[in-house]
Amino acid sequence: MIERVRKKTLVCIVGPTAIGKTAVGIRIAQHYQTVILSADSRQFYRELTIGTAKPSAEELAAIPHFFIDSHSIEDDYSAGDYERDALALLDSLFTRHDRVLLVGGSGLFVDAVCRGLDNLPKPLPGMRDRLNAIYKDQGLPYLQQWLEKVDPVYYREVDIQNPQRVIRALEVYESTGTPFSHFRRQQLAARSFSVLKIGLNADRGLLHQRINTRVDAMMEAGLLDEVKALLPHRAKPPLQTVGYTELFDYLDGKLTLEQAVEQIKQHTRQYAKRQLTWFRKDKETVWFAPEETGRIIAHIDATLQ
Incomplete structure (x- = not known):
């Protein structure tokens, strides 16, 4: 056996x-x-x-x-x-x-x-730099509100106090027109x-x-x-x-x-x-x-x- x-x-x-x-x-x-x-x-x-x-x-x-x-x-x-x-x-x-x-x-x-x-799509050139500049100028609450509007699903799950995670999700959305949560x-x-x-x-x-x-x-x-x-x-x-x-x-x-x-x-x-x-x-x-x-x-x- x-x-x-x-x-x-x-x-x-x-x-x-x-x-x-x-x-x-x-x-x-x-x-x-x-x-x-x-x-x-x-x-x-x-x-x-x-x-x-x-x-x-x-x-x-x-x-x-x-x-x-x-x-x-x-x-x-x-x-x-x-x-x-x-x-x-x-x-x-x-x-x-x-x-x-x-x-x-x-x-x-x-x-x-x-x-x-998933293999996430590559962001558009300069997109990360643009979002980092917005973060520095407008602050994290501005980015949080932006993410809540364009991707409410991911907004409810992500650590929104972590700017790196918020910026990454916005980077994907702004580069593709598709919410980050779609690529999960x-x-x-x-x-x-x-x-x-x-x-x-x-x-x-x-x-x-x-x-x-x-x-x-x-x-x-x-x-x-x-x-x-x-x-x-x-x-x-x-x-x-x-x-x-x-x-x-x-x-x-x-x-x-x-x-x-x-x-x-x-x-x-x-x-x-x-x-x-x-x-x-x-x-x-x-x-x-x-x-x-x-x-x-x-x-x-x-x-x-």
Whole structure:
């Protein structure tokens, strides 16, 4: 009798920021004696630590992690680059593990590995420069309103506090006359492994409380000093994100520190809502509370039997 070859499985732990994905991922990885690939697009950068809520030194020591501190903010690293690098790494990891975890809340990067990315049309020459100039002159709210008008579908999903993502969507629209959301891959790319998606969520009030507590903890841990040290690099795309732009505004005298911290909390809550919108589109994702590790493991075992 020929023994059936078990297909390797990528177990994805997704959900909104501050929900507890890191802790759950580590417990599940320990149970299966496997490793974790980070799918948090800001944790790649070694210069960003406090503001990206990276796993602690103890957490990193507990389980091998990949794509943490793997790049510098001087590097241009896209979702397409991540797709290529993660798939190559998985080819190697699956020679030693039946299951590997992908943990993070950057939906585009999760989709890059699980679904593949479409080959987006090339933008018109000079379009990126024109949009960057508009951003510098008119500010992010102007671009946000523009995107909401021309591509309301993507507007509801994208992190609109990230100018790089907003500008990229407008670049595609202005170059083609077609919304960015139209180019989102509808068919799965061929993968040599199975994908099992676990979503983590909680009551909205509890999630907001966790976000507020995390932001306060970041400030106590020295986020402002981290931002001050990054001032020479403030134009880099990874720093045009929540937790950094608000404190840059404080350092520019546009906000009080109290206002900046409150804006970080508000923008993080908005980002969490958009993450949930993104992940809920995938009907194959099964949702749990972050404290339900036992049920999650039972679900994984039952699904993969």
